[in-house]
Amino acid sequence: MTSLNEPAPDAARSDASSAGAPDSPDAAEPREAAPELSAIAAARIAVGILLDGGVRHVVVSPGSRSAPMAYALAEASAAGRVELLVRIDERVAGFTALGLALSTGSPAAVLTTSGTAVGNLLPAVMEANHAAVPLIVLSADRPDELRGTGANQTTIQPDLFGEQVRFAADVPAGNNPERAIRTGLSAATGAFADIPPGPVQLNLAFRDPLVPPPGDGLPEAAGRQRYRIGTDPLVMNLPPAAEELPERRTVVLAGHDAGPVAEAFARAHNLPLLAEPSSNARFGPNAVGPYRLLLEHFGPGSRQSIERVVLFGRPTLSRPVAALLARADVQSALYQPVPVAWYEPGRRTELPLENLADLADFAGRGTSAWLDTWLLAGSAAQHALDQVLSAQPSATGPSVGALVWKHTRGQLLLGSSNGIRDVDLAGLPVPEPAATVYANRGLAGIDGTVSTATGIALGGGQETTVLLGDVTFLHDAGGLLPGAGEEQPDLRIVVLNDAGGAIFALLEHGAVEERGAYGDAVERLFATPHSVDIAALARAYGVGHSLVSTTAGLAEALNQPVKGRSIVEVRTDRHALRQLHGRIKEAVAAAAGGVLARQ
Numbered sequence: 001m002t003s004l005n006e007p008a009p010d011a012a013r014s015d016a017s018s019a020g021a022p023d024s025p026d027a028a029e030p031r032e033a034a035p036e037l038s039a040i041a042a043a044r045i046a047v048g049i050l051l052d053g054g055v056r057h058v059v060v061s062p063g064s065r066s067a068p069m070a071y072a073l074a075e076a077s078a079a080g081r082v083e084l085l086v087r088i089d090e091r092v093a094g095f096t097a098l099g100l101a102l103s104t105g106s107p108a109a110v111l112t113t114s115g116t117a118v119g120n121l122l123p124a125v126m127e128a129n130h131a132a133v134p135l136i137v138l139s140a141d142r143p144d145e146l147r148g149t150g151a152n153q154t155t156i157q158p159d160l161f162g163e164q165v166r167f168a169a170d171v172p173a174g175n176n177p178e179r180a181i182r183t184g185l186s187a188a189t190g191a192f193a194d195i196p197p198g199p200v201q202l203n204l205a206f207r208d209p210l211v212p213p214p215g216d217g218l219p220e221a222a223g224r225q226r227y228r229i230g231t232d233p234l235v236m237n238l239p240p241a242a243e244e245l246p247e248r249r250t251v252v253l254a255g256h257d258a259g260p261v262a263e264a265f266a267r268a269h270n271l272p273l274l275a276e277p278s279s280n281a282r283f284g285p286n287a288v289g290p291y292r293l294l295l296e297h298f299g300p301g302s303r304q305s306i307e308r309v310v311l312f313g314r315p316t317l318s319r320p321v322a323a324l325l326a327r328a329d330v331q332s333a334l335y336q337p338v339p340v341a342w343y344e345p346g347r348r349t350e351l352p353l354e355n356l357a358d359l360a361d362f363a364g365r366g367t368s369a370w371l372d373t374w375l376l377a378g379s380a381a382q383h384a385l386d387q388v389l390s391a392q393p394s395a396t397g398p399s400v401g402a403l404v405w406k407h408t409r410g411q412l413l414l415g416s417s418n419g420i421r422d423v424d425l426a427g428l429p430v431p432e433p434a435a436t437v438y439a440n441r442g443l444a445g446i447d448g449t450v451s452t453a454t455g456i457a458l459g460g461g462q463e464t465t466v467l468l469g470d471v472t473f474l475h476d477a478g479g480l481l482p483g484a485g486e487e488q489p490d491l492r493i494v495v496l497n498d499a500g501g502a503i504f505a506l507l508e509h510g511a512v513e514e515r516g517a518y519g520d521a522v523e524r525l526f527a528t529p530h531s532v533d534i535a536a537l538a539r540a541y542g543v544g545h546s547l548v549s550t551t552a553g554l555a556e557a558l559n560q561p562v563k564g565r566s567i568v569e570v571r572t573d574r575h576a577l578r579q580l581h582g583r584i585k586e587a588v589a590a591a592a593g594g595v596l597a598r599q
Contacts, residue, residue, distance in 0.1 A: 036174035039206040040213070043068035044075070046138075046177045046204060051081050053185035055107050055136065057100040057459065059085045059093040063113020065153070066140035067210040070111065080222035085458070086486060087451075089478045090117045094124030095448030096479075098135055099455020102438055103411065107134035107188050108455070114141050115153035118160055123447050128199040129164045131257075131442030132341040134188040135199040137161070143173035143207040157203050167200040173207035196339040233280065233433030236264035238356070241365040245269075248364035250308040251298075251374075252286075253321065254279035256441040258313030260433075261335075263287070265310070265356065270366040272374035276317050277405065277414055277423040278439035286371065287429030288378035290385050292318040293588045297377065297596055299327075304373055304599070306330055310363045311350055314342045316441050317424050325349070333362045342442070373599050377592045384591035385426060388584050389551075395570050396580055399551050400496050401467065402426035407558035408465045413453045414439045415468030416446050417503045419496060423467070425584075436460070446472040450479030450493065457489030463562035464490065470497040474532060480541035480565075493543075493567045494558075497534060498574035500527040510578045527574075538567045547571060 037045070046069065050058075058073055060066075076082045085100075087093040093110050100108040112118050118139040128135040141147075142154045158170035167187035169180035181202060190197035238261075254262035254275035262281035266273035274291040275282035288294065298306045306324065309332040315321045325332055326349075334350035345352075353359045389399045401422030404412070412435040414420035420439055438456055440449065449468050457464035473495045482488065504510065504526040513522035523529060538545035544566040548554045557568045 034176060037176060038213075039068040039173070039208070039210050040071060040216075042171075042174070042177055042204070042206070043072040046181055046202075047072040047076050047082075049178055049181045050109060050136070050185070051076060053107070053182065054189070055082070055109050055185075056104065057083045057085065057097070057106075058109045058111060058138075059087055059097040059100070059455075060111045061087055061090045061093045061113070061117060063117060063140065064210060065142065065206060066111050066113040066138075068206050069138060069140060069204065071212050073111070075218055078218040078221050083458075086483050088481070088483065090120035091123060091448065092451045092476070092479050092481075094121040094135070094137075095127075095451035095476070096455040098124050098128055098133055098440075098448070099413075099438075099452040099457075100459040101128070101133050101135055101455075102452070103456040103459035107136050107185065108459075109136040109138050111138040112140065113153070114139070114157065115155060118157055122161065122164070123445060125161050125164050125199045125201075127440050127442040127445065127448070129166075129442065130342055131440070132190070132196040132198050133442070134190075134197045136184065136188055137165070137199060137201040139201060139203045141170075141203050141205040143205050159201075160203075161199070161201050164199065165201050166195060166198040168203070169201070170203045171205060173205040177202070177204060190339070194339050196341040198341055233436050234260045235283075235432060236260040238264045238268040241269040241360060245360060246364040247367050247370075248307050249304060249370055250310060250363045250366060251306055252363075253309050253311045253315060253324075254281040255311065255313035255315035256439060261356075262312035265312070265335075265359070265363075269360065269363055270368070270371050271310070271363065272366070272371055272378075274321075275429070276313075276315065277420060277427055278437045278441060279313050280433065280437055281312065282427065282437075283430050283433045285431070286375070288374055289382040289427070289429055290425055290588060291378065292320045292424065293585060294374075294377055294381055294592055295320045295324050297589075297592050300329055303596070304370070308332065308363060309350075310335065310359060314340075314441065316444060317421055331362075333359060335359050369599075373596065376599075377595045380591040380595045381588040382428060384587040385584055388580070388587050389426065392580075393550050393552070395496075395549055395551055395554055395572050397422040397496060397498075397502065397572065397574075397577060398426040398580070398584070400494070400554060400570050400572070402428065403551060403554050403558060404465065404467045404494055407555070408435045410435055410463035410562070411456055411460050411465070412437045413449070413456055413464065413466040415449045415466065415472045416440060416444045417469050417472060417501065418506075419467045419469055419472070421503075422496075435465075446475050448476050448479070449473070450476040453491055453493070454479060454482070454489050457491045458487060462490070463492070465492045465494060465558075465562065467494045467496070469502070470495055470499065470530070470532075470534070471501045471528060473497075473534070474530070477537060477541075480537075480543055488564050490562045491565050492558075492562045493565070495534060495567060495569050496572060497569050498572045498577075499531065500529040500574060502527070502574035502577050505574060505578045506581060514578075534567065534569050543567055545569065 252266040258279035405427035453466035
């Protein structure tokens with residue numbers, strides 16, 4: 001480990017035992033060693049600095065070694081300075097904190113005891129790393145004299161998360177944690193040049209006694225002010241593109257976390273907007289719905305081939321988009337005003353541009369004919385898609401995605417796998433955004449989705465809907481257990497239950513299964529079928545439950561107010577999904593082809 005005396009941006013790893021060392025190696029006289037702090041005194045300092053640094057929510061998993069921090073947090077909570085949440089499962093705690101950080105835009109912390117408890121945070125830390133989310137890991141540890149001795153619940157915790165964190169500090173027992181925590185907060189929030197926000201680990205060792213001294217107690221309860229930032233959907237406006245800009249066949253591609261600037265840029269430059277649902281740019285007059293099925297109609301050799309792509313955010317959802325960005329005949333630029341965490345510099349082909357003026361020069365402006373062609377093709381494609389879906393009254397993945405997109409207000413979390421792709425395919429762009437959309441696209445895992453949704457709902461303080469598949473739901477069923485007396489979010493959980501993982505049928509594995517050469521291997525190893533009674537599971541956790549199987553039934557359920565927690569289980573059949581997508585593709589191709597033939 002390097003010393004905290006080194007410049008902070010380069011000190012991704014640090015041993016906080018040097019916190020009291022001279023500032024300069026040439027200092028003439030050594031400083032007198034600071035007196036050792038008790039565990040509770042060190043914890044109170046740590047909590048005070050975290051709260052002064054903007055932390056408003058801490059998720060606590062119970063344990064003995066972390067007790068000093070728990071008591072200090074309890075004191076701060078009683079004083080009205082912090083919101084505490086308690087979760088018995090550390091993986092749930094980690095993703096709950098992730099959701100809190102996503103919805104508040106502020107650093108959120110998660111506290112664990114030592115041992116395997118810390119390791120359970122790795123999935124949330126990895127997601128936070130690739131999504132640039134300020135997640136602060138507070139891992140309690142044994143003092144140095146117990147490390148390596150076989151002491152209970154003792155392992156090598158410093159640097160446990162390796163390159164997944166922006167900063168890691170190991171604070172020895174008895175030392176003042178101030179310097180390490182201040183540096184960690186700066187690293188988590190992106191205060192260092194050329195380093196994006198992201199997770200940090202503060203490994204805090206504590207020596208007995210781990211409890212407050214006799215006579216200490218909670219302060220008198222103070223009035224608590226709820227911490228909430230504006231999370232309502234945003235709309236931006238940019239001045240129209242300059243007339244002297246060249247006319248080009250450019251498209252604006254809005255990937256995850258692109259933001260409303262993508263929509264404003266497309267509108268200002270008269271360009272078609274191809275926006276993923278979690279871009280928070282899938283709205284406005286230039287947005288095209290089922291764009292991924294139209295890209296082949298604007299490919300090489302077509303009458304109106306795409307010339308340039310302007311990329312906002314991170315594209316993650318479809319192979320047609322990846323193929324577009326890989327085309328040698330298409331120039332592409334990435335709007336990147338700040339450092340990002342989702343790719344390494346030099347590893348992508350897009351030209352990174354930091355300001356909108358340079359981006360405007362690259363993109364040019366679209367002609368009315370270019371934009372109209374896309375909008376007409378998009379309208380025809382949307383109508384054809386809707387016709388295919390309406391011919392089947394039973395619920396399907398795309399019809400569920402379309403309805404959830406249409407009816408959700410407040411906040412929406414889209415689970416990985418098919419859920420977010422169903423919305424991307426069938427969700428009709430709206431004139432103005434009705435919900436702020438979230439998704440764990442850092443690593444696009446299915447883990448922790450219920451917990452992330454809970455954190456988003458509690459942090460945003462408004463009604464929240466999460467759409468996820470049954471396997472994703474079951475993977476985080478423990479996220480339904482907040483504990484007695486814990487605050488309940490206004491959260492509606494829409495579970496698309498097709499008794500297994502349907503996404504693999506839409507990939508190459510579906511063709512392998514159709515050939516039959518591998519028997520039931522695809523069904524068993526990829527689809528992972530199950531027969532879980534979700535209604536019984538909901539009852540066990542005290543969550544309301546309703547079951548629907550038709551689009552009409554789902555629409556009725558989605559029209560109900562979101563109060564407290566509820567599960568809407570949508571029963572569907574995945575075995576005909578591959579054929580459904582085939583019919584959709586054929587219908588869209590015919591409709592779009594008819595429009596383009598007349599242009």
